Amino acid sequence: MVSAPSEHETFDGLPVTDKAARTAFAHPSERVAARILDFYHVRWEYEPTTFPIEWDSRGNVIASFAPDFYLPDYDLYLELTTMSQKLVTKKNRKVRRLKELYPEVKILLLYQKDFKKLLFKFGIPGREMPHEEGGGVAPDEGLGPSEGRMP
Amino acid sequence: MSGYYTIHDPLIERVLLTEEEIADICVRLGARITEDYRGKDLVLVSLLRGSLVFLADLSRRVELDVKLDFMAISSYGSAETVRIVKDLDEDVSGKHVLVVEDIVDTGLTLHYLLGVLAGRSPASLAVCTLLDRRARRIADVPIVYRGIEIPDVFVVGYGIDLGGRYRNLPYVAVVREEVMG
Numbered sequence: 164m165v166s167a168p169s170e171h172e173t174f175d176g177l178p179v180t181d182k183a184a185r186t187a188f189a190h191p192s193e194r195v196a197a198r199i200l201d202f203y204h205v206r207w208e209y210e211p212t213t214f215p216i217e218w219d220s221r222g223n224v225i226a227s228f229a230p231d232f233y234l235p236d237y238d239l240y241l242e243l244t245t246m247s248q249k250l251v252t253k254k255n256r257k258v259r260r261l262k263e264l265y266p267e268v269k270i271l272l273l274y275q276k277d278f279k280k281l282l283f284k285f286g287i288p289g290r291e292m293p294h295e296e297g298g299g300v301a302p303d304e305g306l307g308p309s310e311g312r313m314p
Numbered sequence: 315m316s317g318y319y320t321i322h323d324p325l326i327e328r329v330l331l332t333e334e335e336i337a338d339i340c341v342r343l344g345a346r347i348t349e350d351y352r353g354k355d356l357v358l359v360s361l362l363r364g365s366l367v368f369l370a371d372l373s374r375r376v377e378l379d380v381k382l383d384f385m386a387i388s389s390y391g392s393a394e395t396v397r398i399v400k401d402l403d404e405d406v407s408g409k410h411v412l413v414v415e416d417i418v419d420t421g422l423t424l425h426y427l428l429g430v431l432a433g434r435s436p437a438s439l440a441v442c443t444l445l446d447r448r449a450r451r452i453a454d455v456p457i458v459y460r461g462i463e464i465p466d467v468f469v470v471g472y473g474i475d476l477g478g479r480y481r482n483l484p485y486v487a488v489v490r491e492e493v494m495g
Contacts, residue, residue, distance in 0.1 A: 202395050203422040205453075237453055276491075277450055280468055283494040284419075285390045 216260040228257040240270040331486035339461040344375025362386040364416040367473035411436040417445040421453030
């Protein structure tokens with residue numbers, strides 16, 4: 164358990180934790196995921212591990228994969244794939260390779276549809292991001308209709 | 315006749331679990347709980363408000379002298395972090411506690427709740443859920459009594475709401491994907 168996060172700034176109208184505010188996330192969805200984990204006092208590390216997944220004939224790493232989050236409380240890696248389904252083939256291949264090479268590693272892959280459902284359940288409207296902003300689904304301003312409890 | 319009206323609701327795609335199927339689950343789980351907790355001091359704990367309907371039906375299928383108690387926690391967006399906003403009335407120290415849930419999804423809420431309850435030294439602590447949706451499970455919470463595992467669909471009814479609506483549906487229904495944008 165971590166101590167209760169303190170309010171640092173606001174992001175779409177809600178407080179974010181110091182750690183979430185300090186972390187340079189690659190995508191807005193990752194910041195929201197971090198805030199949800201903070202809400203439940205779940206410790207997280209952002210991209211703490213890079214797994215080599217492909218080597219050349221001389222043993223040099225030519226491909227690697229760094230899951231977005233590691234949750235030490237659950238010994239679980241979490242990867243958010245908020246881009247549209249047709250663009251996730253490469254990511255799927257990396258996750259499949261990771262599981263082959265590191266069968267002891269637990270990883271949960273959340274696709275765009277999964278993340279949209281989480282946003283919906285939490286009452287955070289999602290929006291399609293334009294390609295120049297990284298694409299995928301991102302949280303929108305304001306709160307939606309749900310009570311926000313994620314069972 | 316809320317069920318009749320809501321089945322024609324444009325947000326509802328289909329019925330996932332009928333009244334009869336839910337009743338069968340309550341009978342099955344109630345019998346197991348009765349057997350497992352016979353002679354023990356059992357408290358059924360429900361998290362408001364979604365689990366209330368299931369608790370009401372399940373508890374009447376448990377043929378033991380049980381106590382019912384309730385907790386409520388802050389929802390995301392209403393507080394900085396999760397916290398108890400309505401605590402148990404009972405002291406559960408030394409008692410057997412069975413948490414009754416409507417649905418377990420990511421497991422984050424339940425994991426928090428179990429942590430709180432474990433700190434109160436119950437004789438035992440277990441979980442009973444009507445619905446188990448494992449697709450997005452983050453916290454691997456132990457479920458002893460499982461009604462049914464459901465696919466990765468968004469559901470309402472039988473206590474489960476959407477913006478405060480649909481709790482009084484007598485069945486569990488699937489919400490159309492388009493509702494989520």
